Amino acid sequence: MKVKSLGEFEELVLLAVCILDGEGYGISVKREVENHSGRSILLGAVHITLYRLQDKGLLQSKLGGNTGKRGDRRKRLFKITESGMRQLRAAQDVRQKMWRLIPQLNPSI
Amino acid sequence: MAGNKRPKTPSMANWLANQFINEALLEEFFGDLEEIFQDRISIKGKAYAKLMYWVDMLHLLIGFTSLQQIFRNQHNPTIMYRHYFTIAGRNLSRNKLNSLINILGLAVGMGVCLLIYQYVHFEMSYDNFHANAHNIYRLTQTDIRNGENLGAGAYTTHALGVQGKETIPEIKDFVRICPQKLGLVVANVEDNIIFQENKMWYVDHNFLEFFNFPLRYGDWESALGAKYNVVITEETAYRYFGNGNPIGKSLKVSGGKSLSGIFIVTGVLKKLPINSHLEFDLLLSMEFLLENWPSYKGGGGWVNADFITYITLDDNANPEIVGKKYNHAISEQISSRLHLERRIGFQAISDIHLNSDYLKGDPASNKGNMQDVHFFIIIAIFILFMAWVNYINLSTARAMDRAKEVGVRKSIGAVKNQLISQFIIESALTNFIAAILAIGIAYFMLPVLSNIIGKELELNVVLSIEFWGWFSLVIILGSLLSGLYPAFVLSSFKPVRVFKSANTTHRGGFSLRRTLIIFQFLTSVLLISGTYLVYQQITFMKNKDLGIDMEKILVLNGPRVVLEKLKEEGVTLGSKYQIFKTKAADYHSISSISATYTIPGKGYFFGSTFIRKLGNPEDSGKPASVTIVDTDFADTYDLEFLAERDYIKDYSALEQVIINEEALKVFELGSAEEALYEKLIWGGDTIDVVGVVKNVHWNSLRDAHSPILYFLDNEWGAYFSCKMNLSDVQPTIAHIESAYHEVFPNDPFHYFFLDDEFNKQYQSDLQFGNLFSVFSVLAIFIAC
Structure with missing residues (x-):
């Protein structure tokens, strides 16, 4: 099965979910991405991306802990799946390979 | 504590989200939105938080309503509909007897409708096969003397056609027919085969060019060209000469001093189309008749009305105007000779079969009647509705059995619309199967119809596009009409009540059912009394003392x-x-x-x-x-x-x-x-x-x-x-x-009893009566 490559925003969201390690839900993911990338993101964009990644099988989710702040509503906690991890690694590998081929950065050439 | 003083999220935005976003997702969305809402209030104030709440909500709305259709496989409508078909199929096969009654009732109803459709189609198709049919008219003449209308007739005089063609440019051609009313004896002398011929016509030489009756043997241009030529139909040729080409053989006509002679066969016509109002066996030359029976020429050819005249008009001629010109063209001849006013009427050839009741002594032997045709259309519609009403009654009567199913479906989350579409799909399936069966039924019942009307009909409507249009319309209309009511009744059952008691009476439903049953009952009574009346009428006509024994x-x-x-x-x-x-x-x-x-x-x-x-x-x-x-x-x-x-x-x-x-x-x-x-x-x-x-x-x-x-x-x-x-x-x-x-x-x-022959005049009434009673019996059968 051919796996579609990840978009840039998707990759950021996936990485954020990995960092949050089981505690990733809409708002925490949004904050994580915002912190690292330094840009401001809409909550809806995060939600849409999370669900799209889940539909692609790169994330899995369950409903979890509620707080008073949320009006006693549960949050959907996302976790990366094995194939999600593979995709991330593959994307990372492609970049590594290409980085290594840039002449200015490679002293051996 | 603190929660009580907390500012509320914008309720309009929440309501909107409630309408469009899947319920399962709402909890987390509302949760996330509220969390961020509170954060924003504490950082940047209420107004900003509210604004951003709206922005986020709209973003989610757009994102998730469009995403749902693409990604949410568990809500894919095609799967749902496939499921409905499976369930409909299972339901039909589970209650075999019930479905059989349902489908057969509908199929018989539709089949009868189809038969009537075929019959009506046939009656309306008369004389359409002539290539020039839209320009061919039969002339009628109405005499008026001193303001008194003496009646219209299709028999015209010998000079009428000639005069018209000579003086009116719009009239392109004319042809006259003079039926030999007496019935002459015709013989193939060589083989001593003798018959009395009652459908023998004298026609103008351009008859074969004027109408479209294809020849099997012979040449249409010259076949009627000479005085002693005769053109016969295939069946007539077979009677006198058997198989083979009879061109050049001779027939002896015995018609007294004036009309006897030996005629040479110069043309054999293929079997005449059954939807032709012109029915004949032998065609002889008009020239021969006029020469040997000069009385037709008496009074300048304006007195003896024994000819049927057909004309063709120019493509863009207006019959009304031509009619006026015609009246003018003949007025002098008529008033000087007959002291009356004669008005010429134009009857389109395709109108002759069904709309000739106003004419005295119509020469066409196989007259139909527009009223009868309309009547049968009404019966067909009645029958179709009865069949549908029946289906509605049967399926609502089964509501009790289906109530549990509806209850279960509702409790696992089916909404009303889904149930309605399920029942409509079921009725569509039933209607469709019935409609297919109906074609078969019509096919097998066609001989019965042919027998009654005395013509070999074919089920040729199924070849027309028009038919398939009606066919689809009936299926769609039938599915909606017969499906909607049960669908609404059944889908409105309350699960709690269904499971609680076996008694799921639905008041509205039963009163409608009662109305429908009354409708059926009334129609049946109407049809039965109609049949009775028609038969009364026929028996009356047959048994009435005519003054002759x-x-x-x-x-x-x-x-x-x-x-x-x-x-x-x-x-x-x-x-x-x-x-x-x-x-x-x-x-x-x-x-x-x-x-x-x-x-x-x-x-x-x-x-x-x-x-x-x-x-x-x-x-x-x-x-x-x-x-x-x-x-x-x-x-x-x-x-x-x-x-x-x-x-x-x-x-x-x-x-x-x-x-x-x-x-x-x-x-x-x-x-x-x-x-x-x-x-x-x-x-x-x-x-x-x-x-x-x-x-x-x-x-x-x-x-x-x-x-x-x-x-x-x-x-x-x-x-x-x-x-x-x-x-x-x-x-x-x-x-x-x-x-x-x-x-x-x-x-x-040849001999016959007078009453038999006399009653042949009532053949079309008898036909009507028979058709009517057959259709009524079927309608009543469907209703029961």
Whole structure:
């Protein structure tokens, strides 16, 4: 099965979910991405991306802990799946390979 | 505590989200949104938080309503519909008997509708096969004298067509037909095959070019070109010559002094289309007729209306304007000769079959009736509705069985709309299967229909696009009509009530069902009483006392061939007839024999001719029917005399007449006794009234009594009527036959009983009655 490559925003969201390690839900993911990338993101964009990644099988989710702040509503906690991890690694590998081929950065050439 | 003082999220935005976002997702979304809402309030204030709440909510709305359709596989509608079909199929096969009744009821209803559709289609298709059909018209003429309308007829005079073509540029062509009413004897002399032909026409030479009757053998341009040519139909050719090409063979026609001759077959027509109002067996040349029967040319060809005239108009001619031109073109000829005004009407050829009721003496033998056609369409619609009503009743009656299913579906989350579409899909499936079956049913019932109407119909509507349009419409309409009501009833069951008690009565449903049943019941009653009425009418027409005792009258065709040798033998026709009458009547069961020109039910010598009382002005003539009878006629037919005086027997000059009561009134002759001393004027001749008889129904009961003149003449024996005792029929007929062959050795012997022949006039009524009762029985069957 051919796996579609990840978009840039998707990759950021996936990485954020990995960092949050089981505690990733809409708002925490949004904050994580915002912190690292330094840009401001809409909550809806995060939600849409999370669900799209889940539909692609790169994330899995369950409903979890509620707080008073949320009006006693549960949050959907996302976790990366094995194939999600593979995709991330593959994307990372492609970049590594290409980085290594840039002449200015490679002293051996 | 703190929660109580917390600012609320914008409720409008929440309501909007509730409408469009899947319930399962709402909890986390609202959660996330509220969390961030609170954060924002504490950082940047309420207004900003509210604004951003809206932005986020709209973003989610757009994102998730469009995403749902693409990604959420568990809500894919095609899977849902496939599921509905599976369930519908399972339901049908689970209640086999029930579904069978449902589907069969619908299928029979639709099948009958389809049959009626085919019948109506056939009736409407008459004469459409002529390539130029939209430009062909039949001329009708209406006479008006002193403001009084004397009636319209399809018989026109010989000069009418010629005059029209010469003076009116829009008229491209015309053709005349003169049916030979008498029935001449035709023989293939070589093989001694003899028949009396009753559908023999004299036509103009362009007949084959004018109409589209394809030839099997021969050349259409020249086939009717010469005086002694004859064109016959395939069936006629088979009767005389068997298989093979008969071109060039000869047929001998025996038609008395004037119309006899040897004719050469120059054309054989393929079997005539069954939807042709023109029905004939032999075509002879008009030229021959006009030369040998010059009386048609009398009065400039404007007097004797014995021809049917067809014309073709230019593509862009307006029939109304051409009609006016026509009236103008003939007005001088008519008013100078006949002292009346004659109006010419145009009847489109495709209208002739169904819309000719207003014409007196229509020559077409296979008339239909637009009213009957409309009537059958209504019956078809009734039947279809009955079938649907029935389906509705049966499926709501089964509501109880389905209630549990609905309950379960609802409790696992089915919404009303889904249930409705499920039931509509079920009814669509039923309707579709029924419609397919209906085609089969119609196919197998077609012979029954063909049998009743006496024509070999084919189920050819299924080849037309129009039909498939109706077919789909009926299925769609049927699915909605018969599916919607059960769908709404069933889908509105409350799960709790369904499971709690077995009793799921639905008040509204039952009152509607009751209405539907009443509708069915009423329609059935209507149809039954309709059938009863139609039969009453037919029995009435058949059994009504016509003033003639028809059962006891046996009719023979008079001789035709014998006429040719009279001169050689040196005897008069009258005496020849007398010899036969004496010989045949010499038998215990025969009381009287009469030779007449026509018989009841077979029209007149002249259907309509102008007669006036001697002494009245020339333009006071009124139309009357004329026939010719011999002096034994009154005895044979038991006519009741109101007054009579001695008259000269063995007289043959058409100068003595017996009139009926109606003529007494119309011609102002006073009392019956007074009339005996009056004279009538017909053409230029003076006629003595020698008797007045009571009215009898000479033609169909439908026609009102009209003035009839029975001319006395012993030499016009187209038919012999024998009044006989019915005690021993076979020996009597054998006796008559031997007498006939002895006196007229070369003539074929044909006989029939008068009542049978007379009742043939009611054939179309009988057909209507039979069709009506068959359809009614089926409708009632469906309703039960």
